[in-house]
Amino acid sequence: MNCQDINQAIVEGSASPLPPEAEEHLRTCARCRELAGTLKVPVPADLPSPTVLQEIERGLVANLRPVRPIAPKRYIFVSMMAIFAVTAVLGLSRFGAFAIAAMTPLQMGAIFGALAISAGLLAYSLVNQMVPGSRYRVPPGRVPLVIMILLMVSVAVLFPFQQERSFWFSAWVCIRGGTPVAAFAAVPLWLVLRPGAILSPIMTGAATGLLAGLAGTTALEIHCPNLDAWHILASHLGVAVIGAVVGLLVGWAVETGN
Amino acid sequence: MERYQQADPEAPAVLVSALSPGLLRFFRSQSATSGQAEDLLQDTWFRIHRVRHTYRPGEPVLPWIYAIARRVRVDGYRRSRRIDSHEPAMEVVPERPAEGEPRHALPVFEALVAALPEAQREVITMLKVGGLSLEEVARATSSTAGAVKQKAHRGYDRLRKLLRSYAEAAGGAQ
Numbered sequence: 001m002n003c004q005d006i007n008q009a010i011v012e013g014s015a016s017p018l019p020p021e022a023e024e025h026l027r028t029c030a031r032c033r034e035l036a037g038t039l040k041v042p043v044p045a046d047l048p049s050p051t052v053l054q055e056i057e058r059g060l061v062a063n064l065r066p067v068r069p070i071a072p073k074r075y076i077f078v079s080m081m082a083i084f085a086v087t088a089v090l091g092l093s094r095f096g097a098f099a100i101a102a103m104t105p106l107q108m109g110a111i112f113g114a115l116a117i118s119a120g121l122l123a124y125s126l127v128n129q130m131v132p133g134s135r136y137r138v139p140p141g142r143v144p145l146v147i148m149i150l151l152m153v154s155v156a157v158l159f160p161f162q163q164e165r166s167f168w169f170s171a172w173v174c175i176r177g178g179t180p181v182a183a184f185a186a187v188p189l190w191l192v193l194r195p196g197a198i199l200s201p202i203m204t205g206a207a208t209g210l211l212a213g214l215a216g217t218t219a220l221e222i223h224c225p226n227l228d229a230w231h232i233l234a235s236h237l238g239v240a241v242i243g244a245v246v247g248l249l250v251g252w253a254v255e256t257g258n
Numbered sequence: 259m260e261r262y263q264q265a266d267p268e269a270p271a272v273l274v275s276a277l278s279p280g281l282l283r284f285f286r287s288q289s290a291t292s293g294q295a296e297d298l299l300q301d302t303w304f305r306i307h308r309v310r311h312t313y314r315p316g317e318p319v320l321p322w323i324y325a326i327a328r329r330v331r332v333d334g335y336r337r338s339r340r341i342d343s344h345e346p347a348m349e350v351v352p353e354r355p356a357e358g359e360p361r362h363a364l365p366v367f368e369a370l371v372a373a374l375p376e377a378q379r380e381v382i383t384m385l386k387v388g389g390l391s392l393e394e395v396a397r398a399t400s401s402t403a404g405a406v407k408q409k410a411h412r413g414y415d416r417l418r419k420l421l422r423s424y425a426e427a428a429g430g431a432q
Contacts, residue, residue, distance in 0.1 A: 007414045034421045035414065048278045052296045056278070056303045060270035067263050067311040131312050132329075133321030133397045140400055197309035199329040200400070256336075 001025040006032045070195055073127050080123035083188045084215050091181035091219030102225040107158050114154040115218050118147040122211040126189075129204045130196025141203050144210045144244055151217075151237055159229040171235035174224055178216035178239035186212035186243070201251035209247020213240035260315045274303060280388050281327055287368045287383045288331055288376075294338070302330045320390050321397035328380070328398060373420055378413035381406055 001009075001021045006029075009022045026033045070076075100108065125143040128134035138146065164170065189208050198204045216239040224236065262269035278299060285295035305326055313322050367386070371379050384395045392410070396403045 003418070007411050031418050031422055035418050048282050048296060048299055052300065053274060053278060056274050056300055057271050059300075059304060060274070060307050061267055063307065064265045064267060064270065066265040069263060069314055070312045072314075129400075131314060131317075131322070132309070132325035133318070133323075133394075134400075135393075135397050136400055136402060139402065139405070195311070197312040197326070199325060 003029065003032055006036070070131060076127045076130065076192060077123050079192050080126060080189060080211065081119065083185055083192065084119045084123070084211060084218075087181055087185035087188075087212075087215040088218040088222070090184070091178075091216065092222045095177060095219065095223035097222050098225040099222055099227075102227055107227075110158050111154060111221055112218070114151055115214060115221065118151060119211060119214050119218075121147060122207055122214070126193065126204065126207050126211065129198065129200070129207070130193060132197050132199055140200075140207065144206050147210065148237070148241070148244075151240070152233060155229055155232045155237065159227050159232055161230055162228040164226075164228050164231060167230065167234075170226060171231060171238070174220050174226075174231070174235035175238055175242070177223070178213075178220045178236065179242060180216075181219045182209075182213045182216035182239055182243045185215035186247070201254040202248055203251070205247040205249075205251020205254070206244050207247070209250070210240055210244035212247070213243020216240070216243065259310075259313055259319050263310055263313065263315075277323060278303075281323070283368075283387045284324070284327060284383050285331060287371050287387060288379065294334070298327075298330055298334050301334065302327045305330055318394055318397070320388065321394045324384055324388055324390065324394075324398035325400070370417055370420055374413050374416055378409050378416065381409045382413045382417075385410060 001024065003025075006022055006025060009019060022036075026036055103111075121138075121143055125136075125138070125140045128136060129140055186208065189212055193204065193208060217236045220236040220239065221232075224231075226232075259269075259273065262273055281302060282295050282299050285298045286292070302323075306323065309326070313319070371382055374382065380399065381395055384390045384398060385392070390398065392403045392406050395401075396406045399406065
């Protein structure tokens with residue numbers, strides 16, 4: 001066993017004694033012996049004062065009433081996905097589904113698949129962010145970034161880049177149409193999130209805004225027959241970016257206001 | 259924790275007495291003074307009380323508690339910075355130890371860990387003081403077990419170097 005193995009043993013067995021091979025190494029290596037000795041944390045010397053403990057206990061008991069644990073993850077996840085889908089469909093019923101006829105089956109399957117996966121990942125991340133100490137496969141701060149990259153690459157691969165005369169005008173028309181859909185989705189999403197314990201309002205705000213924005217993006221993808229990749233990137237995905245930025249700013253205001 | 263959710267009047271005392279020493283030490287090793295650490299401890303328990311419905315029965319308790327404690331520490335740090343920026347700068351006079359109190363208020367572990375970068379300090383404190391496993395630290399810090407392992411490895415390497423430099427300094431002084 002060498003010094004690196006000792007590190008490994010300390011990291012992995014933080015609460016248990018070191019294995020016998022480690023003890024052998026410790027006999028010969030002064031540095032590891034010092035490290036292991038330092039990390040043998042004794043019983044805390046500075047216990048909280050009894051007055052503080054009593055004050056805490058009194059405070060907790062005074063307001064004690066039964067609470068029902070938060071809903072299971074799958075219910076919250078399904079609620080979020082339902083909000084996403086219903087809002088997109090409502091937006092579509094208002095604007096019409098002109099893009100369906102313009103897209104090939106491959107484009108349709110791939111872009112709506114990417115949007116559904118993105119919404120699913122965001123909803124799953126948000127469900128975890130509602131409960132402190134949840135398990136993450138991808139750190140929640142990275143999820144919005146990963147999703148934006150996934151969607152941008154999908155659009156760049158699936159749709160042709162063209163020169164458009166009235167690029168800014170048509171982009172503005174789509175942004176103006178998609179943003180209210182996103183705002184409409186944000187309200188019920190916030191209601192679903194409210195019972196949770198949001199520890200990082202900035203991160204949760206950005207993810208919620210992005211999910212709401214993706215509802216707007218989905219409505220535009222079904223409605224807008226303009227298949228220029230620049231247009232989709234700037235305006236359809238632009239709605240998602242606007243949602244994320246607004247959510248982030250709201251989260252920032254909440255966090256700094258606390 | 260489940261009894262606490264069901265409003266068993268004895269549950270808060272059991273939880274508070276079992277978990278407060280570890281939490282206090284967690285705050286102390288994150289560079290808080292004794293008084294600040296006790297304030298943070300109180301804030302943590304009151305926040306835990308407010309969000310106790312978010313604990314899902316059957317899930318590990320420690321990551322849930324430490325994730326909240328971690329957030330309280332960040333908020334407390336931010337609040338104290340805001341207060342500091344509004345107060346005129348004063349010379350800091352170190353507290354004198356009370357009669358009979360050992361000269362070194364900080365044990366060796368806290369003194370050493372204080373020299374680590376924040377992320378490494380947090381991980382090592384949770385592992386060694388809180389008694390959390392790698393997986394639990396990952397949950398408490400919204401990270402992955404791999405990332406926590408890497409931070410802990412780097413932290414231990416740094417601690418080893420620090421110990422060596424202390425030993426050399428002590429050797430040179432003799």
